[in-house]
Amino acid sequence: MFTLVFPAGNxxxxxxxxxxxxxxxxxxxxxxxxxxSTNAWNRNLNSSNSSVNRNNNNxxxxxxxxxxxx
Numbered sequence: 561m562f563t564l565v566f567p568a569g570n571x572x573x574x575x576x577x578x579x580x581x582x583x584x585x586x587x588x589x590x591x592x593x594x595x596x597s598t599n600a601w602n603r604n605l606n607s608s609n610s611s612v613n614r615n616n617n618n619x620x621x622x623x624x625x626x627x628x629x630x
Contacts, residue, residue, distance in 0.1 A: 588623040 587605040594600045595616045602623050604613040617623070 588621075589626050590623045 589603045591601040591603060598618055599616050600619050602615050602617055604615055
């Protein structure tokens with residue numbers, strides 16, 4: 561099974577200003593798992609290597625979501 565992830569980059573909330581970074585080189589997807597009331601887990605795919613990373617980030621970051629049908 562393959563998952564297609566477009567390197568849409570990410571957005572982060574910098575003191576009220578939404579900045580977009582890493583377009584074309586990174587794909588960040590939120591998971592459905594929270595780490596706390598303010599943070600959740602995400603997966604990061606980087607075009608420069610073949611690894612998939614699991615990170616804990618603030619929910620105010622603008623990452624992509626992957627919709628799944630139950």
